[in-house]
Amino acid sequence: MSALFVLTLAHVIFSLIVVVAGMRLVQSFLTNHRSPVAQHCFFVVTALTLITSFLFPFQGVTPGIAIGILCVLVFIPTWFAAYRSRLTRPWRLVYVAGSVLLLYLNCVVLIVQSFQKIGFLHEIAPVGNESAVTASQAVLLLLAVAVGALSLRRFGRIASAAQSEHIAAFRSQDGIELSLVSPAKPLRRRDRDAAQ
Numbered sequence: 001m002s003a004l005f006v007l008t009l010a011h012v013i014f015s016l017i018v019v020v021a022g023m024r025l026v027q028s029f030l031t032n033h034r035s036p037v038a039q040h041c042f043f044v045v046t047a048l049t050l051i052t053s054f055l056f057p058f059q060g061v062t063p064g065i066a067i068g069i070l071c072v073l074v075f076i077p078t079w080f081a082a083y084r085s086r087l088t089r090p091w092r093l094v095y096v097a098g099s100v101l102l103l104y105l106n107c108v109v110l111i112v113q114s115f116q117k118i119g120f121l122h123e124i125a126p127v128g129n130e131s132a133v134t135a136s137q138a139v140l141l142l143l144a145v146a147v148g149a150l151s152l153r154r155f156g157r158i159a160s161a162a163q164s165e166h167i168a169a170f171r172s173q174d175g176i177e178l179s180l181v182s183p184a185k186p187l188r189r190r191d192r193d194a195a196q
Contacts, residue, residue, distance in 0.1 A: 004056075011052040018045045019110060022103030029096055029151035043079055046102055050075065064109070071105050074098050096151045104144040111136050 021042040028035035053068045078098025085091030115125045115133050125133045 007052060007055055011049065011056075014045050014049040014052060015106060015110065015113075018042060018049050019103065019106050021045055022099065022106065025099055026103060026147055026151060029099075029155045030147070032154055039082060042099065042102075043075075043082065046071075046075060046106075049106070063112075067105055067109060071102060074101050074105070078102060092155065093152065096155050097148060100144060100148040100151055104140065107140055107144075108137060111140065 021038055024035060024038040025042045028038055050068060050071055053064070058065075075098070077094050078101075081087065081091040081095035081098065085095075087095060111133065112128065115121045115128060115136075124130065
């Protein structure tokens with residue numbers, strides 16, 4: 001078993017996992033339920049996919065290399081938005097849009113590779129620029145735009161609730177008691193004098 005075979009197998013497995021994890025993450029955007037497991041899995045496996053993609057022997061700049069570079073450029077700010085920005089308003093947009101774009105780019109590669117490597121699909125599109133490939137990518141693009149727009153619209157509610165909880169925790173560390181009745185309600189200061 002050659003090192004190239006192992007690298008290819010690992011890259012394919014990572015690529016499939018990242019698509020599944022990305023779908024789960026986008027589902028969490030659409031259903032207003034944050035999924036830390038899907039988020040962590042998506043970012044870790046995306047990083048592994050990118051690393052393995054650049055370990056293949058270099059044979060000039062190909063569309064795959066260009067997509068890999070684009071993914072790295074999208075991944076860095078998206079990762080920062082997810083883990084370092086506390087999802088404040090502008091970073092919320094970066095997090096959601098970047099995650100959907102990364103999923104879209106991985107799905108584009110999946111479509112292209114499927115038409116190249118899977119027998120019956122390769123018979124339909126042996127060159128790779130046939131109408132079947134173009135139509136598949138067009139449908140994927142429309143889905144990505146629609147899902148991205150819905151995700152941006154709905155994720156604001158999740159992030160606002162999470163940000164409120166973070167503010168409560170932050171202020172309570174400074175010795176100011178706050179109560180968060182529910183994520184949807186504003187924070188209120190407790191009145192100690194009234195309780196005495």
